[in-house]
Amino acid sequence: MSMKVADEPVLSAVNFSAIRQRCPGCQRALPIRPPQNDETFAEWQCEACHTRLAGIFVPEIVPTLADRVRLCPQHFDASRAEPIPPELRKLVAKFLAGRESRLATHERRRNPRVPCDLDAVIVGLDDRWTPHGQPMRAVVIDLAEHGLGMMTAQRVDAARLAIQIQCSAGLVQLFGRTAWSNFVSDGFQNTGVEFRHRLGRTTLKVEEQ
Numbered sequence: 601m602s603m604k605v606a607d608e609p610v611l612s613a614v615n616f617s618a619i620r621q622r623c624p625g626c627q628r629a630l631p632i633r634p635p636q637n638d639e640t641f642a643e644w645q646c647e648a649c650h651t652r653l654a655g656i657f658v659p660e661i662v663p664t665l666a667d668r669v670r671l672c673p674q675h676f677d678a679s680r681a682e683p684i685p686p687e688l689r690k691l692v693a694k695f696l697a698g699r700e701s702r703l704a705t706h707e708r709r710r711n712p713r714v715p716c717d718l719d720a721v722i723v724g725l726d727d728r729w730t731p732h733g734q735p736m737r738a739v740v741i742d743l744a745e746h747g748l749g750m751m752t753a754q755r756v757d758a759a760r761l762a763i764q765i766q767c768s769a770g771l772v773q774l775f776g777r778t779a780w781s782n783f784v785s786d787g788f789q790n791t792g793v794e795f796r797h798r799l800g801r802t803t804l805k806v807e808e809q
Contacts, residue, residue: 621633621634621653621655623646623648623649623651623653623668624651624653625646625648625649625650625651626646626648626649626651628646628648628668629665629668630644630646630655630665630668630669631657631658631659631661631662631665631666631668631669632644632653632655632656632657632658632669633655633656633658634654634655634656635654635655635656639656639728640726640728640730640732641654641655641656641730642654642655642656642657642671642672642675642730642731643671643672643674643675644669644670644671644672645669645670645671645672646668646669647667647668647669647670647800647801647802648668652672656728656730657728657729657730657775659729659796659797662797666797666798666799667798667799667800667801668801669799669800670773670799670800671731671762671764671773671799675723675731675735675762676721676723676735676762676764677735678721678735678736678737680734681721681734681735681736681737682736682737682753682754683737684719684737684739684753685753687786687788688739688751688752688753688786688788689739691751691784691785691786691788692717692739692741692751693717695741695751696715696716696717696741699715699741699742712744713742713743713744713749714742714743714744715741715742716740716741716742716743717739717740717741718739718740718765718766718767719737719738719739719740719765719766720737720738720739720740720750720763720764720765720766721735721736721737721738721763721764722735722736722737722738722750722752722756722761722762722763722764723735723736723761723762724757724758724760724761724762725758725760725761725762725775726760727760729760729775731762733758736752736754736756737752737753738750738751738752738763739751739752740765741790746794746795747776747779747792747793747794747795748763748776748792748793748795749790749791749792749793750763750790750791750793751784751788751789751790751791752788752789752791753787753788753789754789755789756778756781756789756791758778759777759778760775760776760777760778760796761775761776761777761778761793762774762775763775763776763793767803769803770803771803772798772800772803773798773799773800774793774795774796774797774798774799775795775796775797775798775799776793776794776795776796777793777794777796778791778792778793779792779793779794780792
């Protein structure tokens with residue numbers, strides 16, 4: 601799965617050294633910092649040695665380090681989330697059939713969207729890019745170099761999202777910003793997401809969680 605993410609500003613070397621956190625297992629610098637006082641934090645996993653640690657995402661230093669961490673599985677635990685309704689599956693199939701028939705002649709975007717049908721779990725992020733709220737199931741219906749489109753049975757309100765996509769090779773984690781959203785038939789929601797960060801260097805096998 602090839603994709604690009606938007607650039608984030610980079611901190612100066614002095615500030616970078618002051619806020620970055622090192623993995624206690626392998627001592628690699630990570631794009632997270634320790635929580636302070638009663639700050640809400642996420643559980644992270646080092647990509648290299650799989651050590652788990654608590655921390656807060658630091659987007660300013662992420663461009664070179666995002667591939668060193670991923671969110672721990674509990675943030676995408678959708679066991680209590682509503683399953684994808686059969687009606688939404690049918691709507692996705694209808695959408696994809698129509699898209700593929702028009703793709704060759706009508707797709708003129710600089711970064712063309714590729715139709716797909718991939719299950720995903722999404723969770724909202726707060727202004728510090730920390731997961732909050734309950735995970736929700738989604739279906740990714742198209743992928744482009746800088747973003748994706750997805751459909752959900754529930755309303756997507758968060759301005760920032762963590763997305764875990766299940767593809768043939770395994771699980772891919774992304775952070776993104778909600779670019780647009782609208783309701784389609786039967787109250788289902790179609791949402792566009794702009795990629796900001798891909799987490800982890802490799803695709804995670806389901807059994808590795």
